[in-house]
Amino acid sequence: MTSAIRRRRGEARERRTSIGSQGEGGSGAADGHEAAAILERSRAAVDPELRSAMDSLPASMRRIALYHFGWEHADGTPAAGNAGKAIRPALVLAAAAALGGPASRAAAVRAAAAVELVHNFTLLHDDVMDRDATRRHRPTAWTVFGDADAILAGDALQALALGLLAADPHPASRAAAARLAACVIELCAGQQADTALEKRGPADITLDEVLAMAEAKTGALLGCACAVGALYAGAAEEDVAALDAFGREAGLAFQLIDDVIGIWGDPRHTGKPAGADLAARKKSLPVVAALTSGTPAAVELAALYAAPFEPADLDRTTLAVERAGGRAWAQEQAADRMARAMQELARAIPDPESAGGLLCLAEFVTRRST
Template sequence: MRRLLEPALRDAVASLHPWGGDMAAFSLGWTEADGTPAGERGGKALRPALAVLCAEAVGGAPEQAVPGALAVELVHAFSLVHDDIIDHDEQRRHRDSVWKAFGVGPAVLTGDALLALAISRLAETGNGPAMARLSAALVELVNGQTEDMAFEDRPWTGRAAVTLDEYCAMAARKTGALLGCAAAVGVTLGGGTAAQADQVYQVGLDLGVAFQIADDLLGIWGDPNVTGKPVHSDLRRGKKTLPVLAALAAGGPAAGDLTDLLVSGATGSTDDEPARRAARLVEQAGGRAFAVELADRRVATAMAALDACLPSATTLRALCLTLVNRTR
């Protein structure tokens, strides 16, 4: 994957203004903030792998999918840089986030530059259907991020509380659209039909919901040494994650105690004890088990759909399972 993708990625970043290129290189994990080469080599390139495997699954050569693989990786990088600004996240992959290292203004521009590169490199192929897939996914992604931000102002309980269906719709947009796009663009560039592209897009949407739930589980019970995020960070900032929403929806004494704790705002204190107690209550109320089960169900749906449309794509199938099995 790296052998295919990295030359294209380096060539794209080299077309930026040198300073913008330096910030982009940092955001991709290639360098430290001072410009020295980084020890590890960036993200897991799951989305590009999805694009390439989908191209192969419809009989295309891996090389055909590269502009799409490049574009989805750059869109993913763009979304992380801007997300960290929006969420005030100071850490990403055990390092300073881009805004923390370079300032908010430069980070806004870095995200814009990554997005501009994504679009221009795919546009250069002249493949209209692939471009339409990418741009539609981009609108979905931004709408999903907006919905996620809007959730923050919603109450924990009552008629205006965020429902589990609303959560899943948000996650499908915010996380699923780009996974679906990676798959659909791979199919398109690999010479597959529009119907096949639609089918794998739907697979990506379901995987995205499962992926987002897995992320939520990691945000509460994940090892900070592995996740690279502070422990209980989602609980401490009062994010409306699925395990919490499911726990509150379950009712019962633990859900009642959890509501009181969340409404009190104590989980937002510098002391970790209230957040730790909230995590225990989410588990007691059944929120953790429900989240795992919901994610499993989405994966099963996705896998059944994948088996139906691309039955012999065993590597692709394995990748999809890896995607969402980060919590087990």
């Protein structure tokens, strides 16, 4: 770590005390309100950058992007907006703030927007490939505009993201762009592994495979978000790596919890029909854990998964995953991953006061199920 960064860190810690009282710092025992305030504050900073980026798109392309973000209805009239939790840009800003203070946070807004654009490009494409009809309580873009337009809008959002960084004069933007581009490739490999796994019979799928897939598909971008924030704070290489690992582990915890919610979550909160993952015979993490548990419930679940879905079987299928230990395993794994995430975070940012924002966001994503 250079002395300049050490100095910046010191500044960050001083300032953190006052920022903490505004809801972004504090101890590790952050509550949901604090995370909501951090997300809100991040959105207030990043949304204008996102909107201005999207304004630069040709009209026909902008329309699809604005619909996907929940900022416009399909007919082009303004919508109240439900662009998701936007955890990734919040992680970029929180990492930049934790390692570099408010100036780094302010400088990283464009990079935060770029990370969110990449996330949304992958959502647009994943929905086409997975034939998912609902996202954020609304029909997915491909169901409204067709496959071609959804693919093209996704392509354009990737270009917009990497173009934003290319046009950013900040000294970290080049390394951030290289990292984000490498992350896109990992995300694609993760989605590819996912679609390949879905085509295979459940019998020969291992937990290691689905964990590796989830790390590539979800962990990679959360890790990249934290690493990009660290780069914008001018952090040392080992701190950037530790923040990447923090985000990856938290991301895996997030995916484990998301899969739990996909089975046991309340449709009013998830925006997806109840049991949609089981109905689609998705080999999510709790399901594969259940299938590979060697329990009688695993045999029952395998038999259910081998037959086409019948709505009447939903409760039995859900119960089989639970009895085979899929839910408990996923929750334990999530807790374990979070513990690892905390270790990585403490390595890069030993002061809990400075790490508060990141800690709070990581806890928020894993607390969603309880």
